[in-house]
Amino acid sequence: MKLSRRHFLAGGAACAAIPVVTIATTGSEAEPQKENLALVFDQTKCIGCEACSEACREANNVPEGVSRLNIVREGPLGEGDDKHYRFDRQSCVHCETAPCVSVCPTGACIRDEKGVVDVVANKCVGCQYCIAACPYRVRYVDPVTKAVDKCDLCRKTRLKEGRAPACVEACPTKAVVFGDLNDPNSEIVQVLRAKQTYRDKVALGTKPKLYKVPHGKGKVI
Numbered sequence: 671m672k673l674s675r676r677h678f679l680a681g682g683a684a685c686a687a688i689p690v691v692t693i694a695t696t697g698s699e700a701e702p703q704k705e706n707l708a709l710v711f712d713q714t715k716c717i718g719c720e721a722c723s724e725a726c727r728e729a730n731n732v733p734e735g736v737s738r739l740n741i742v743r744e745g746p747l748g749e750g751d752d753k754h755y756r757f758d759r760q761s762c763v764h765c766e767t768a769p770c771v772s773v774c775p776t777g778a779c780i781r782d783e784k785g786v787v788d789v790v791a792n793k794c795v796g797c798q799y800c801i802a803a804c805p806y807r808v809r810y811v812d813p814v815t816k817a818v819d820k821c822d823l824c825r826k827t828r829l830k831e832g833r834a835p836a837c838v839e840a841c842p843t844k845a846v847v848f849g850d851l852n853d854p855n856s857e858i859v860q861v862l863r864a865k866q867t868y869r870d871k872v873a874l875g876t877k878p879k880l881y882k883v884p885h886g887k888g889k890v891i
C-alpha cells in the first residue's frame with residue numbers, strides 16, 4: 671500500500687479494535703518477513719516513573735535534549751480518593767506501512783525482515799522528509815550525528831545480543847510487553863488475545879504496532 675506524503679501530513683488521531691495477529695505486509699520496502707516485532711503498552715500498569723525512557727537513553731546512547739521514548743502525563747483527573755493521572759507512551763510505532771520509509775530519498779529509512787523500522791545514519795542527508803511524513807511525531811535530528819533518529823526497538827544494541835529492549839526490561843510494573851506477532855505462542859500474542867487494546871491513528875492505514883491497553887479511568891483519546 672503506497673500512501674502520499676500529503677495524506678499523512680493531514681492525519682488526525684483515531685482509535686480502533688485490532689485483530690490478534692497481524693499480517694506481515696508492507697509497501698515498496700517489503701522484505702521477506704521472518705518476524706513481526708511489536709510492543710504492547712499497558713496504561714493500567716504505568717506509574718509514570720520514566721525508568722523506561724532513562725534505560726532507553728543509556729542503552730542506546732541517546733543524547734540529552736532528545737528522546738526516543740516519552741511518557742506523557744495527563745491529569746490530575748478526578749477528585750478526592752479518585753484523584754489520579756493517566757500515562758501514555760510516545761515512541762515509534764513501527765508502522766507496517768511506514769510513510770517515513772516511503773518518502774526517504776536515499777534509502778536511509780528502512781523496514782527490516784523483523785518488521786523493525788530503522789534509520790541507517792550514514793545514508794541520512796538530513797532532508798527531514800521523514801520527520802514531516804511521520805504522523806506520530808516521534809522522529810528527531812540527533813544533535814551529535816546530525817542524522818534523523820528514533821526508537822529502533824533496540825535493534826542495533828540489545829536485540830543484536832538476543833536481549834529484550836531496554837524499556838521492556840527496566841519497567842518495574844511490567845507495563846511494556848515485547849514480542850513477535852507472527853508467533854502464536856509469544857507473550858505478546860497472548861496479551862493481545864486476553865486484553866482489549868487500541869492503536870493510535872489506524873485510520874491512516876499505517877498499521878502501527880504499538881498496541882495500548884487503555885487506562886481504566888478516563889477516556890481513550
Ligand code: SF4
Nearest residue numbers: 762763765770787804
Ligand atoms: S511511527 Fe513514524 S517513524 Fe515510526 S515507522 Fe511510523 S512513520 Fe516511521
Ligand code: SF4
Nearest residue numbers: 726821823824835837
Ligand atoms: S524499544 Fe529500545 S529504542 Fe525503543 S523506546 Fe524501548 S529502549 Fe528505546
Ligand code: SF4
Nearest residue numbers: 716717719720722841
Ligand atoms: S518504566 Fe513502566 S511504569 Fe515507569 S514510566 Fe515506563 S512504562 Fe510506566
